Amino acid sequence: MTQPTARPSPAKPPIAEAEKDASMLKQKAMMAAHYDRLADAPETGAKVCSTFVPGNLNELVMCFDLINNLPEVNAIQSGLRRKSGAYVLEAEKQGHSDDVCTYVKSDIGMMAKGNIGPNGRKMPDPDVLLLSYTGCFTFLKWFELLREQYKCPTIMLHTPYQGDGKITPNMVQYMVRQLKESVIPKLEEVSGVKFDIDRLREYLKKSAEAEDDLVAVLKSARHKPSPIDAFFGGIYYIGPIFGAFRGTDDAIQYYQFLRSEVEERIAKGEGPVTPEGPMQDQRYRLVVEGPPNYTSFRQFWKMFYDEGAVVVASSYSKVGGTYDFGFRHDPDRPLETLAEYCLGVYTNRSLPMRVDMLCDYIEEYEADGLLINSIKSCNSFSAGQLLIMREVERRTGKPAAFIETDLVDPRYFSPANVKNRLESYFQMVEQKRSGTRRKEVAA
Amino acid sequence: MTTPARKPAPNGDPAAYRDALVARAQAIFDDLNFGEARRWKEAEPGRKVVGYLPIYVPRELIHAANALPLGIVGGGDAIEVIHGDAYYQSYICRIPRSTIELGVSGRLDFVDGMLFPSICDVIRNLSGMWKIMFPHVYSRYFDVPQNYEDAVGGNYYIAELAELREDLERVTGTKITDEALNNSIAVYNENRRLVRDLYALRAKVPWKAPAPEIFLILRAGLVLPVEEHSEMLRGYIAAAEAAEDRSLRDNSRVVLSGMFCEQPPLNLIKSLELAGCYVVDDDLLLVTRWLIDDVPTDGDPLANLAAAFLHHSESTSSKYEPDQAEKGKYLIAAVKRSGADGVIFAAPSFCDPALLERPMLQNVLRDADIPFIAFKYAENSGQMQPIREQAGTFSDAIKLWSGA
Ligand code: SF4
Numbered sequence: 137m138t139q140p141t142a143r144p145s146p147a148k149p150p151i152a153e154a155e156k157d158a159s160m161l162k163q164k165a166m167m168a169a170h171y172d173r174l175a176d177a178p179e180t181g182a183k184v185c186s187t188f189v190p191g192n193l194n195e196l197v198m199c200f201d202l203i204n205n206l207p208e209v210n211a212i213q214s215g216l217r218r219k220s221g222a223y224v225l226e227a228e229k230q231g232h233s234d235d236v237c238t239y240v241k242s243d244i245g246m247m248a249k250g251n252i253g254p255n256g257r258k259m260p261d262p263d264v265l266l267l268s269y270t271g272c273f274t275f276l277k278w279f280e281l282l283r284e285q286y287k288c289p290t291i292m293l294h295t296p297y298q299g300d301g302k303i304t305p306n307m308v309q310y311m312v313r314q315l316k317e318s319v320i321p322k323l324e325e326v327s328g329v330k331f332d333i334d335r336l337r338e339y340l341k342k343s344a345e346a347e348d349d350l351v352a353v354l355k356s357a358r359h360k361p362s363p364i365d366a367f368f369g370g371i372y373y374i375g376p377i378f379g380a381f382r383g384t385d386d387a388i389q390y391y392q393f394l395r396s397e398v399e400e401r402i403a404k405g406e407g408p409v410t411p412e413g414p415m416q417d418q419r420y421r422l423v424v425e426g427p428p429n430y431t432s433f434r435q436f437w438k439m440f441y442d443e444g445a446v447v448v449a450s451s452y453s454k455v456g457g458t459y460d461f462g463f464r465h466d467p468d469r470p471l472e473t474l475a476e477y478c479l480g481v482y483t484n485r486s487l488p489m490r491v492d493m494l495c496d497y498i499e500e501y502e503a504d505g506l507l508i509n510s511i512k513s514c515n516s517f518s519a520g521q522l523l524i525m526r527e528v529e530r531r532t533g534k535p536a537a538f539i540e541t542d543l544v545d546p547r548y549f550s551p552a553n554v555k556n557r558l559e560s561y562f563q564m565v566e567q568k569r570s571g572t573r574r575k576e577v578a579a
Numbered sequence: 580m581t582t583p584a585r586k587p588a589p590n591g592d593p594a595a596y597r598d599a600l601v602a603r604a605q606a607i608f609d610d611l612n613f614g615e616a617r618r619w620k621e622a623e624p625g626r627k628v629v630g631y632l633p634i635y636v637p638r639e640l641i642h643a644a645n646a647l648p649l650g651i652v653g654g655g656d657a658i659e660v661i662h663g664d665a666y667y668q669s670y671i672c673r674i675p676r677s678t679i680e681l682g683v684s685g686r687l688d689f690v691d692g693m694l695f696p697s698i699c700d701v702i703r704n705l706s707g708m709w710k711i712m713f714p715h716v717y718s719r720y721f722d723v724p725q726n727y728e729d730a731v732g733g734n735y736y737i738a739e740l741a742e743l744r745e746d747l748e749r750v751t752g753t754k755i756t757d758e759a760l761n762n763s764i765a766v767y768n769e770n771r772r773l774v775r776d777l778y779a780l781r782a783k784v785p786w787k788a789p790a791p792e793i794f795l796i797l798r799a800g801l802v803l804p805v806e807e808h809s810e811m812l813r814g815y816i817a818a819a820e821a822a823e824d825r826s827l828r829d830n831s832r833v834v835l836s837g838m839f840c841e842q843p844p845l846n847l848i849k850s851l852e853l854a855g856c857y858v859v860d861d862d863l864l865l866v867t868r869w870l871i872d873d874v875p876t877d878g879d880p881l882a883n884l885a886a887a888f889l890h891h892s893e894s895t896s897s898k899y900e901p902d903q904a905e906k907g908k909y910l911i912a913a914v915k916r917s918g919a920d921g922v923i924f925a926a927p928s929f930c931d932p933a934l935l936e937r938p939m940l941q942n943v944l945r946d947a948d949i950p951f952i953a954f955k956y957a958e959n960s961g962q963m964q965p966i967r968e969q970a971g972t973f974s975d976a977i978k979l980w981s982g983a
């Protein structure tokens with residue numbers, strides 16, 4: 137079990153600039169432009185809508201000329217910049233429990249400390265909180281907490297959970313009714329912009345186009361060597377489409393660009409670009425379940441690529457949509473498609489569905505096994521992961537391993553523990569392989 | 580609220596009758612094999628039992644299928660968790676692991692179905708784990724609307740209830756007619772009225788109906804057939820009120836908040852009273868009084884149950900509060916209703932719903948000048964000394980303030 141390590145340390149001296157491929161640089165520029173748009177909002181008069189990644193209705197939000205602000209992404213940015221530790225402590229000082237989701241505490245602590253965004257500029261107050269309650273109970277409380285502070289209108293969009301592993305017509309109707317009778321009228325009221333369904337269709341069409349390219353990128357990991365890392369690299373790849381860019385031309389261009397970059401790597405037989413350059417040697421192909429750790433992201437990633445481990449599929453890269461199973465935003469059914477999108481995201485899938493998905497990934501991507509990164513403060517992902525691990529092992533016969541970290545609380549990232557676990561896991565994979573080889577020889 | 584006729588204690592000695600009822604409730608509480616429910620099932624061939632986890636399920640539907648609704652609220656501090664810990668990391672609350680222990684150890688082997696209400700992600704995920712671990716037992720995640728418009732959340736909920744009704748018909752082999760369902764609603768209306776009477780009695784004379792006894796009497800209602808439980812409630816209310824063997828102590832009066840899912844050890848509740856706090860209201864076992872008013876017993880029962888859920892049900896952390904002005908007011912209402920002096924927040928460790936709600940509730944209390952303290956517990960917490968000290972200090976402080 138991971139023990140809390142030292143208290144969050146002050147910012148470390150800058151480490152060598154990480155190598156990035158061209159698509160990463162492009163992605164970074166897009167995100168930076170978005171944060172500037174947000175910071176400029178008080179001057180430009182643009183209105184801001186805060187909402188969550190799973191169940192993110194960017195196409196709809198854009199119909200009202202609202203700028204999409206995602207507090208989880210802000211928390212991630214704070215984690216990557218090593219600011220989240222202090223924010224979490226600040227929230228705890230205010231009376232938030234040390235047991236609850238650290239995304240929430242990072243967000244609340246950031247607010248308390250002046251709400252400075254990753255570009256060093258003050259984040260605007262939201263004009264509306266769009267509470268897309270999709271796949272995580274914490275969302276509900278998070279926005280009740282923010283509403284208390286910002287005193288702004290809050291709109292609930294409740295996504296029923298796929299407890300029985302299916303989307304029923306009743307669920308879709310319920311969501312469409314919420315959209316029609318509550319979400320859209322309230323967004324009109326907040327923004328002063330009349331809803332235009334054709335505008336929504338246009339955005340949805342663009343979403344689908346980018347989604348096709350994203351899927352091609354994700355599926356490229358079937359190649360050997362894999363041209364992508366579907367977990368660490370995947371986090372860059374999903375940024376635009378899970379965030380404020382889905383439905384835009386920018387996203388279409390980014391995913392075209394990314395896809396061609398990846399195809400080029402396939403043609404050359406190259407692996408993904410890690411912070412220390414292209415990954416040549418791929419000894420282990422892994423499927424990863426759960427979110428990453430952001431406070432030591434590079435260090436964490438290094439523990440994988442140093443050992444020649446590449447992630448070929450991950451569940452985390454599906455929290456903002458399970459496009460690889462065929463879902464595309466459909467301009468012909470604009471409201472239904474938004475409902476089905478929310479219903480289908482990874483965090484809204486039942487535990488048996490998650491097990492099926494991970495087993496299928498292991499087969500489809502010819503992975504050596506499963507690795508679970510269990511997040512201490514995230515019940516949505518973590519409660520039940522030990523059973524997931526056992527089930528996947530039982531069904532695939534591939535070894536699985538379990539590590540424990542946190543998303544943005546540096547106290548719960550213990551590098552020595554994680555490294556040890558990973559090393560013994562890789563040994564396990566080796567043993568399994570040589571066992572299989574021995575059996576083959578004997579047969 | 581109409582109070583049913585009070586039956587005199589059968590043997591003429593109310594204190595003895597009260598104690599006998601509490602002893603029976605304690606025996607039900609201690610029996611981790613659910614003997615009462617097993618005996619009920621075995622008494623007639625074809626009987627079915629449907630389990631449900633904390634907060635709320637419409638037990639009327641199970642009852643109308645002639646089945647026994649069985650409330651499962653973890654294993655408490657008496658169960659030895661041998662298997663359950665292998666399913667959960669240390670940073671997840673206790674109730675799912677002891678519930679798994681109940682399942683894996685065969686203590687629930689007579690249960691034909693399990694309902695997992697929408698309370699939090701842990702219980703939600705447990706519903707999927709149950710499907711994997713007990714594939715031959717019917718299990719369902721019971722989702723409820725977070726939108727309270729009749730035409731939106733209401734319609735969705737009615738359709739969910741209709742699905743549940745079909746499922747239960749299949750599991751029990753009994754058709755659930757509207758008539759049967761309306762009858763069951765009437766039976767549960769009565770039970771809820773009695774529970775409210777019980778709470779009103781405690782608020783009025785807490786020394787006569789102490790919190791540990793109330794807790795035990797309510798817990799019995801998770802296992803006993805509802806008619807029998809109503810009888811127990813009636814008997815306890817009458818006997819506790821009539822008994823003259825207990826006298827008022829110089830205690831403060833507190834409301835407990837945060838205990839709606841994982842249960843505190845009985846000892847914890849006892850300790851609070853020993854420390855000088857009369858518990859005069861709480862959010863324990865909300866299922867017993869979730870619907871605030873009587874549900875109409877004529878017309879379309881599913882529509883009536885849905886309307887009751889949307890417009891006349893308790894507030895708690897698992898429910899979205901659409902109106903910021905109303906946020907947390909339910910706790911103030913509980914304080915007023917029960918004439919409490921303060922609030923004790925007691926939440927299970929790692930319980931997101933209770934712990935994320937807490938700061939908001941505390942703000943509301945601060946604005947209303949209501950004192951509070953907070954601590955965490957687990958269903959198997961053993962050491963009560965710190966809690967006793969904290970509660971004792973709190974109680975003394977309250978008395979000082981109110982005396983000043
Ligand atoms: S999914 Fe996990 S990390 Fe994200 S908000 Fe919910 S609890 Fe927090």
Ligand code: SF4
Binds near residue numbers: 673702840929930
């Ligand atoms: S105790 Fe809290 S976190 Fe645990 S299952 Fe219950 S509501 Fe969920």
